[in-house]
Amino acid sequence: MTANSAPAKHIDAPAILDPDQTDLLRALDEVFAGWGRAEGAREILPPPVYRVSDLEKFDVYINFPHLALVAAPLELAGGPAEPAGGRFTPADLRAAQLGLPHATCFGAYLFYEGTELGQDTLITLVNRCFRNEERYLPLRRLVSFQMREIVALGSYQHTQQTLTMFTERITAFGAAVGLDLNLVAATDPFFENDGARAALSRLSPVKHEFQVGGLAVASVNTHRNFFGERCRIRLAGESGYAYTSCVAFGLERWLAVLLDVHGSAPQALLAVHDAAAARGA
């Protein structure tokens, strides 16, 4: 079977959120970003495409080739092709030098690439993420979605304290907005091809997910010094590479589970505001 003859998978139109959903997503994002800011995080703004050569640093094309989407310009030699059946064939394309990220935190490591941190650092960022999935489900499994992250970089102790603190915050917030959150140990294929870290991750899980009815809406992840090493990030006064960890929120999935519980986006928005206010400014 050649690439051209392989049957095209049906892709639903990527969702456009309506005004009520938009207000709810923005409010949730503001709550999670605010948690980061309250702990001293500032925000950076990453692009939704990177050079393939940058994403390669994180083994994404080795560990996640099935999820990957890459961006290519059209081949214009001989006149631009017209799409047929809603698709351009590979022969219509030029080489792809840009990759669409499947997680947000890559931007944090590339932002600090080649630098020495003066101190333990916390940063927050939100991005559009992209995953080529076998099947899609509205709000729950999207080809493009938004992921807010809070990323810790520096000492191992700092990365672990950050996860402990936000695990508590997510648990309390989930209860306050009426969600039945389950904290579940999960596996992270980031480290599959990295012998020492893979062995360690079998001893101590590197990813925990907060699930609602089996759907992961947030995760806390410890990367040891995988990203620090790949981006040559150091911590002042320390030998070796910086440790990192991240807390990730799948924003559309929060919408999905809150809509299930509260029935409508405006009702869910009230619950989010109440929960944020109860926690205090």
Place this chain on the structure above:
Amino acid sequence: MTANSAPAKHIDAPAILDPDQTDLLRALDEVFAGWGRAEGAREILPPPVYRVSDLEKFDVYINFPHLALVAAPLELAGGPAEPAGGRFTPADLRAAQLGLPHATCFGAYLFYEGTELGQDTLITLVNRCFRNEERYLPLRRLVSFQMREIVALGSYQHTQQTLTMFTERITAFGAAVGLDLNLVAATDPFFENDGARAALSRLSPVKHEFQVGGLAVASVNTHRNFFGERCRIRLAGESGYAYTSCVAFGLERWLAVLLDVHGSAPQALLAVHDAAAARGA
């Protein structure tokens, strides 16, 4: 020259905005979105990828094939390819069914596709946009950037009154933040292949740009009923298709020209806050 042998254009790493730049961009976006809200606009949230079959409705692959970027998954038959020199060749890819938009307002027309508006409508949205350019320039010409838009849909009179009102607001805000804005009539190749509208646009320009030193930082655009027709949007009580117009802001370009004038992002942020406060709540 085949696609595979064509020399690869160098692509700089897409920019990651630092915390001060991020705060400034967010403040600018909030000012422009606030103008829309003050006139009754609500916000919708579009995705940064669409089906190629949806973007085709707007003739983007006929009128802008050189700017287009499309997204494809990797061909996994025979084992996933590894990128060479930071690029996947066309043979490494499967068909591309997703297109990266080069403007934000497409999301507004797709949101209302096939509907009848109850009344004249104003809506606002921001998106990541993508353009395959010959050369890139930091903040001024990016492969991926953010465009805030305010879109009017309904009667022709409504679409024109909207442009008049925001032309005044942009002019006043530009002066308040110290920019030397020039309003310049421009051409819009959207209508190149549409005889009647092309003839009309020669009589009456359909696009005006606000330029700073030759760089367009905002534009006001009238589309007559091009998008209304392509997305079968109607206005209650009217025959024919709805008219549309849009006001667009290139957010990173505002950063570029404000940094030139004010020297630093924190200084520019003060100017933006002062200008917004002077205008009044």
